[in-house]
Amino acid sequence: MKFLDQVKIFIIAGNGGSGSPSFRREKFIEFGGPDGGDGGKGGSVVLKSERNLNTLIDYRYQQHFKAEKGEDGKGKNKTGKSGDNLFLKVPVGTQVFEEDNKTLIYDFKKENEEFVVANGGKGGFGNTRFKSSTNRAPKKFTKGAKGEEFWIWLQLKTIADIGIIGLPNAGKSSLLAAITSATPKIANYKFTTLSPNLGVAIYDDKEITLADIPGLIEGAHTGVGLGIKFLKHIERCKTLLHMIDITTENLETSYNQVRKELGNYNKDLLTKDELVVLNKTDLLDEEEINKKKEDFSKNKKLEVFTLSILDKNSISNIKSKLIKYVS
Numbered sequence: 001m002k003f004l005d006q007v008k009i010f011i012i013a014g015n016g017g018s019g020s021p022s023f024r025r026e027k028f029i030e031f032g033g034p035d036g037g038d039g040g041k042g043g044s045v046v047l048k049s050e051r052n053l054n055t056l057i058d059y060r061y062q063q064h065f066k067a068e069k070g071e072d073g074k075g076k077n078k079t080g081k082s083g084d085n086l087f088l089k090v091p092v093g094t095q096v097f098e099e100d101n102k103t104l105i106y107d108f109k110k111e112n113e114e115f116v117v118a119n120g121g122k123g124g125f126g127n128t129r130f131k132s133s134t135n136r137a138p139k140k141f142t143k144g145a146k147g148e149e150f151w152i153w154l155q156l157k158t159i160a161d162i163g164i165i166g167l168p169n170a171g172k173s174s175l176l177a178a179i180t181s182a183t184p185k186i187a188n189y190k191f192t193t194l195s196p197n198l199g200v201a202i203y204d205d206k207e208i209t210l211a212d213i214p215g216l217i218e219g220a221h222t223g224v225g226l227g228i229k230f231l232k233h234i235e236r237c238k239t240l241l242h243m244i245d246i247t248t249e250n251l252e253t254s255y256n257q258v259r260k261e262l263g264n265y266n267k268d269l270l271t272k273d274e275l276v277v278l279n280k281t282d283l284l285d286e287e288e289i290n291k292k293k294e295d296f297s298k299n300k301k302l303e304v305f306t307l308s309i310l311d312k313n314s315i316s317n318i319k320s321k322l323i324k325y326v327s
Helices: 172-179 228-234 251-265 267-271 286-297 312-324
Strands: 006-012 045-050 064-066 086-091 094-097 104-107 114-118 149-156 162-166 197-203 206-212 239-245 273-279 303-307
Touching (some): 114 149, 172 239, 172 273, 172 312, 206 312, 228 251, 239 251, 251 286, 273 286, 303 312
Antiparallel strands (some): 006 149, 045 114, 094 104
8 A cells, every 4th residue: 555644635515405485285274384494504524533543645646525415494394304424534643734734623643533524514504584573475585505615635644653764774673573463575775665664563452553664864853865855754653763874883883863853843843752773683693783783772761672584482572572662
């Protein structure tokens, strides 16, 4: 499934039905009174959040959505049928903006939330409503009100317990595949991951939702590489798991480069809980691993772990550590 995290759509709520100007027409009743019913209410456009969705791709090829119109009123004081609401499904984490793409209307943070984004028009009054002691046979009736219609933007910001960050080719997707049922694309070159991947890990009957965020390079906050297109997905994550390739010549430089991009984009990201994982330990001997870990950990108030995707015990240890950050 292709990933799409921003779309612009035009929504139209249903118009209300018109009232009826009907009069009674019965045998032996020469002057039947008014019996026109009211029009039905137009259907509204309702957004509903779904947990099993993680993209807005459904809105790529269809941008116009219209709810059902209310039916007109009828004689014998019959009210017209209300139009059905139109329900549009969106992923949890979707934000709804006005046409300027800046004014936030609603933010979906939980599953099965519903938000009426465009209200249907009210039904018009039938002539029965205008009957009075001085006007026994009113012909007046009103038309239904128009439903709301406007452009809106939908923006998706991934919601996960833990966001996996780091430079390209640090092993983020491999970790996600190893500890969850997710199947991200994995290869030994930069920018294998072109969109955030979500996975759920289970440990001691507890669930952890992880998001593999595409690799960040220098200048990402200005749009270089995959840039700010995916930096926004990190904002939703409760904790950051910072992966670094332990074979990198200077771990400190690698770590600071990613942290700099986070801070330049949004300083609040630097206040999130963070754990560092030095990956690909299977490529070095134990002495080198211990020295690199010790040098990197010096003067840092961070939890630093070592990992090899090829080692099942190593994977199990990471999963047990992650639980502490979500419970």
